[in-house]
Amino acid sequence: MRVIGRMLLVVAVAFASLGAMSEQRADQSAGEPEIRIGNLMPYSGPLSEFSAIGKAEAAYFDMINDRGGINGRKIRFITRDDNSDPATALELTRSLVEKDDVLFMFGSFGTPGNLATRRYLNEKKVPQLFVASGDEALSQAKAFPWTMGWQPAFRSEGRIYANYIQAYYPHRKIVVLWQNDQFGRALLKGMEEGLGDLNRLVLVDIAFDIADEHLEGHVSVLKRAGADIFVFLGVPSTASRVIQLAASLNWHPVMIVNDASASIANAMAPAGLQNSAGVISTAFLKDPSDPAWKDDPAMKDWFAFMDKYHHVESTNNSAALYGYAAAETLTQVLKQCGGDLSRDNVMRQAASLRNYHPTVALPSIRMNTSPDSYLPIKQTRLVQFDGRSWQLFGAVIETAFTEGAAR
Missing domain, CATH: 3.40.50.2300 (Response regulator)
Known part of the structure; x- marks a missing residue:
């Protein structure tokens, strides 16, 4: 049959x-x-x-x-x-x-x-x-x-970093290292939209490719710009190298990395926990390394x-x-x-x-x-790495998303 x-x-x-x-x-x-x-x-x-x-x-x-x-x-x-x-x-x-x-x-x-x-x-x-x-x-x-x-949404995430900078570090100078693809551009666009007229505070932004062999030169250029805030928009493995390079140059700006790069296993730990301490990002999932969740059933x-x-x-x-x-x-x-x-x-x-x-x-x-x-998912939280785990701070953030805005 x-x-x-x-x-x-x-x-x-x-x-x-x-x-x-x-x-x-x-x-x-x-x-x-x-x-x-x-x-x-x-x-x-x-x-x-x-x-x-x-x-x-x-x-x-x-x-x-x-x-x-x-x-x-x-x-x-x-x-x-x-x-x-x-x-x-x-x-x-x-x-x-x-x-x-x-x-x-x-x-x-x-x-x-x-x-x-x-x-x-x-x-x-x-x-x-x-x-x-x-x-x-x-x-x-x-x-x-x-x-x-x-x-x-990536663009919403970029706006969140812009809003964070305006709230906590008003009028401080900014440099940005961003991945030159649709992912990096969406994050950068959101940040530019969030800063609005304050984009003049961005002294230098540098685009890089995944296989870029000139990261050391890029980080050196960004350091010489004299900014207070360093925003990285890319993937964890590159974030790890960039954090290490900044530390090796004795450069310690306020550092922001995007959510996708905020991996303890693939970015913070390989870069050195001490070097990574203080990094800012966003999160919508719990951090398994945070002792606060040790008794959490999930x-x-x-x-x-x-x-x-x-x-x-x-x-x-x-x-x-x-x-x-x-x-x-x-x-x-x-x-x-x-x-x-x-x-x-x-x-x-x-x-x-x-x-x-x-x-x-x-x-x-x-x-x-x-x-x-x-x-x-339309909510997220700001987090800061304390050298061991990501710590939540601030209120829950409702991310902006307008259907039809993408082109």
């Missing part, structure tokens, strides 16, 4: 349009005992330090499967290496949808790859859920209703998870924690789907989160989505 069924299906598909085939596959996925999820990560290449996100997500779904799955269905997490290349991302996404028959894409990393696959997935009506990027162009509900972000679960399912990774790796929290959010969405695992319903439930709190998120973080609001 199975062979006959497959033969009939082949005949049917031969006469079907691509759109109808997409709908057929969506129905098939809904009725099967497993939930196939597609994902792209930079397991190799210049951004491979963020592959910890995908590895933690895979481990999380292993844990879910050991507990019986979701609504009786096991998760099959199919993750591929796109080497941070947009063309590769599109090719792999097509393969995951058309050959691996994934129900949806989840948590793929990076702005360029997600932008490269966005139109294809929206035309196919395949959910592109909780992308690992804070670019506002990936949270445009009206223009791309099948694509949804997860973390706070943190106990985190350590137990890492010990059993992902012990090869440092418990202080913020990228791994990010992956855990994102996978937990997706699990909530799939639970809400109940027995209806059509793509329409998956997207509907993703757009129906109400005050959802990922367990490893800071207490003030509540995720809310709607058909008109596709950025779940």
Whole structure:
């Protein structure tokens, strides 16, 4: 009966349009005992330090499967290496949808790859859920209703640093070292918008590439500018080198690093805990190294998870924690789907989160989505590194996000 069924299906598909085939596959996925999820990560290449996100997500779904799955269905997490290349991302996404028959894409990393696959997935009506990027162009509900972000917007984060500087260090001189890509530009743009007329206080800003071999020269130039505040916008491994270089030059400005760089495992510790003390950033997830959370049930679960399912990774790796929290959010969405695992319903439930709190998120973080609001996390906190862990200060910050603002 199975062979006959497959033969009939082949005949049917031969006469079907691509759109109808997409709908057929969506129905098939809904009725099967497993939930196939597609994902792209930079397991190799210049951004491979963020592959910890995908590895933690895979481990999380292993844990879910050991507990019986979701609504009786096991998760099959199919993750591929796109080497941070947009063309590769599109090719792999097509393969995951058309050959691996994934129900949806989840948590793929990076702005360029997600932008490269966005139109294809929206035309196919395949959910592109909780992308690992804070670019506002990936949270445009009206223009791309099948694509949804997860973390706070990069531009909003940049504005927060501008507001912090104005509140705590008014009229102080600023220098900026920023990563020359869409990620770095979005952060810089937000900071420039936040400073407004006070952009005149920025004495020097230098763009750098991931493989830049002239970091020492850049940091030396920024030191000679005579600024009081040094803003770094980039990735953890580069942040680590920059913090070390500043210390070696006996330069100790007020230093701000973006959230993605604020990894104890990949930035603060390699740079030297003493060198990193005093660094300012933002956070929306708990810091596993902070003694304040030692009795927190969620943190106990985190350590137990890492010990059993992902012990090869440092418990202080913020990228791994990010992956855990994102996978937990997706699990909530799939639970809400109940027995209806059509793509329409998956997207509907993703757009129906109400005050959802990922367990490893800071207490003030509540995720809310709607058909008109596709950025779940809109709160964050300022933090300062004390040489051991990140300490919260100031009030909860509601991040500004205007749908349609991205171009």
